[in-house]
Amino acid sequence: MEDLFRRYGHTLTFAFMALVAFWLLALVILPNLTLFEASFRPYLPVTEIGGPKDTYSLDNYAKFLRNPSPWNVFGIELQAPLNVKTFLSTIFYSTIATFITFALSYPLAYYLAKVVQPKSLPTMILLLFIPLWVSEALRAFAWYIILTFNGPLNAVLVGIGLLEKPIRWQQGVLTGYDAVVIGLVYSYVLFMMFPIYGSIQSLDRNQIEASEDLGAKWWQTHWRVILPHAKPGIASGSVMVFMLSAGSLLVPSVLGSTNSNWFTQTIQQWMLESQDWNTGAAYSFLYILLCTVVVALAMWLFKVKLSDIAK
Amino acid sequence: MSAGIDLENVCCDFGSFRAVDNANVSIKPGEFFSFLGPSGCGKTTILRMISGFTEPTQGAIRIGGKDVRGLRPNQRPTALIFQNLALFPLMPIWENISFGLEVRGVDKATRRKKAEELLELVELPGAADKMVSQLSGGQKQRVAIARALAVEPAVMLLDEPLSALDLKLRQHMRAELRSIQKRTGVTFIYITHDQGEALAMSDRVGVMSQGRIQQIADPRDIYNNPVNGFVAGFVGENNVFTGSVRNPATGMAGYETKLGTFRARLGELASGENVKLYVRPEHTLLSETAAAENSVPVTISEVSFEGAFIAVHGVAENGQTLVAEIRNDGSATVPANGSQMFMQFDPARAAILPDAAVAKG
Numbered sequence: 001m002e003d004l005f006r007r008y009g010h011t012l013t014f015a016f017m018a019l020v021a022f023w024l025l026a027l028v029i030l031p032n033l034t035l036f037e038a039s040f041r042p043y044l045p046v047t048e049i050g051g052p053k054d055t056y057s058l059d060n061y062a063k064f065l066r067n068p069s070p071w072n073v074f075g076i077e078l079q080a081p082l083n084v085k086t087f088l089s090t091i092f093y094s095t096i097a098t099f100i101t102f103a104l105s106y107p108l109a110y111y112l113a114k115v116v117q118p119k120s121l122p123t124m125i126l127l128l129f130i131p132l133w134v135s136e137a138l139r140a141f142a143w144y145i146i147l148t149f150n151g152p153l154n155a156v157l158v159g160i161g162l163l164e165k166p167i168r169w170q171q172g173v174l175t176g177y178d179a180v181v182i183g184l185v186y187s188y189v190l191f192m193m194f195p196i197y198g199s200i201q202s203l204d205r206n207q208i209e210a211s212e213d214l215g216a217k218w219w220q221t222h223w224r225v226i227l228p229h230a231k232p233g234i235a236s237g238s239v240m241v242f243m244l245s246a247g248s249l250l251v252p253s254v255l256g257s258t259n260s261n262w263f264t265q266t267i268q269q270w271m272l273e274s275q276d277w278n279t280g281a282a283y284s285f286l287y288i289l290l291c292t293v294v295v296a297l298a299m300w301l302f303k304v305k306l307s308d309i310a311k
Numbered sequence: 312m313s314a315g316i317d318l319e320n321v322c323c324d325f326g327s328f329r330a331v332d333n334a335n336v337s338i339k340p341g342e343f344f345s346f347l348g349p350s351g352c353g354k355t356t357i358l359r360m361i362s363g364f365t366e367p368t369q370g371a372i373r374i375g376g377k378d379v380r381g382l383r384p385n386q387r388p389t390a391l392i393f394q395n396l397a398l399f400p401l402m403p404i405w406e407n408i409s410f411g412l413e414v415r416g417v418d419k420a421t422r423r424k425k426a427e428e429l430l431e432l433v434e435l436p437g438a439a440d441k442m443v444s445q446l447s448g449g450q451k452q453r454v455a456i457a458r459a460l461a462v463e464p465a466v467m468l469l470d471e472p473l474s475a476l477d478l479k480l481r482q483h484m485r486a487e488l489r490s491i492q493k494r495t496g497v498t499f500i501y502i503t504h505d506q507g508e509a510l511a512m513s514d515r516v517g518v519m520s521q522g523r524i525q526q527i528a529d530p531r532d533i534y535n536n537p538v539n540g541f542v543a544g545f546v547g548e549n550n551v552f553t554g555s556v557r558n559p560a561t562g563m564a565g566y567e568t569k570l571g572t573f574r575a576r577l578g579e580l581a582s583g584e585n586v587k588l589y590v591r592p593e594h595t596l597l598s599e600t601a602a603a604e605n606s607v608p609v610t611i612s613e614v615s616f617e618g619a620f621i622a623v624h625g626v627a628e629n630g631q632t633l634v635a636e637i638r639n640d641g642s643a644t645v646p647a648n649g650s651q652m653f654m655q656f657d658p659a660r661a662a663i664l665p666d667a668a669v670a671k672g
Binding site: 204206207209210211212213214215216217220224225228229 | 362363364383384385389390391393395397398399401402410411413414415458459462
């Protein structure tokens, strides 16, 4: 604080602090508090707001468990509220996307951190960054075009004879979420790659050599020496990719099939289509809470401490 | 269990730089062999070629008579102790030690037992469940040795493992390493730039410079009979006299230098050849009167007390500084600065070498 005063003088320092305080209070905390308050009030016509019906209750939150509907989970017939089904699907496919980004990122991160010549490293990292310069929306639409029925992927696969006739990729080959998962992986892979790269880079090369010298095969060295060292990076990358995936609205909107429904889309429907901000807000806060619980559970399962992620 | 190692015409190039040039050495099974040299002399490259992290550009390396070309480090019967030890910080001590057994598929109970046995051997019992960060430098050293011994290597390779320790501990670990080597009978190859370590521990020493092995001999020969100026200059201190051979006779010759004509042993030298005489400070005697031969008048310029001995520096007529060491046993009087004295040496105690006779790569 005194450093700031000394460096920038009183006027500038106060201006900085006032701007930051304004941003935090007026643009982050207040809107959230307003939404939080609204989430406990019913959705009413304008004339009735502040009237006798406008009381606090948990009704909006309770809506989450309404509308039981049949649900086929891998061949098993279940009855579950529609929202629960949407929520669990979102969590499940976000987890799948997280695992795929990890599987893609780890070898690449290891290659960049320990194998590649330091001379060509900047070029490699630049090549990885270039797709990030294009907006997320354009990247999602690019995949939409690639996967479309008359698109280049089908044309190539039919052309080289791998497919007899084109496939409706976006409708899904395995599930209705295939295209969404592809889009999420493509959008967020670098958020996994760079934390892992950072943590592997900090590993002393002698550790890898010592392991090999003691007789370990390459996979044993990865399993016992490199992966444990990279764990904090993997954990923070995973939390980031999972939360971004679960919170993505754009990718599932562009690449979703008729069978897919992302929880963010449910919230959007309440907020924009039904104009019911109260229920939308309730769902949003419930969603944040549930996602935090899922992340906490995963961290407990993989024995990750909060301090590991902060590294 | 222990194996010999043969290097035959081994060269190693990094681009246009030749790190090791035509190394030939035959290390016997169970021998404690040191490579001694300044940094950048190629000694670490030799170690990495034996362990398999670097492949020689030319030549053959045999371990126990078997050519190991193309074998990865995990396929060679060697264990390397790294300069920074490279212990695994996320594993407890016993898992560190038994790591080599774990990757070979040995069951947990056997591994634990073996780890505890090895901790006894390196005199660190009870440390099995500690973490690496809880140990002191000397204890980490012992764990690194135990971890390398666990895989029962035929050859142990040590890359300056004592350089991070303080002086007292370093001296203690020297003796410890030597005794572990004797007890296990494993061939030790030791890399160091510290001549004291190399001379005190080794059966034989290979002195290296600029990628070449300059001399291979037992420690006494390295010190007393260096084969060239590099070895003489790198191992120990010297008073150096430059001159040329005069009147060679049976075994002895005169040497004409700027500080007068000395008499000393004659090597395989011809009359008139340019030579350097190397005289160790501990072989240089200090007296108040001139001796019959090999005596140089000096003015004492500095007296430094080193504990076990006292180093007396004197400036000769031509400005050259000579050093004599006298034992701190009270037998000799310590001269005062500025006093006029004579420094002399025994004709049998000088090493005579042709000038500029360093093997270059």
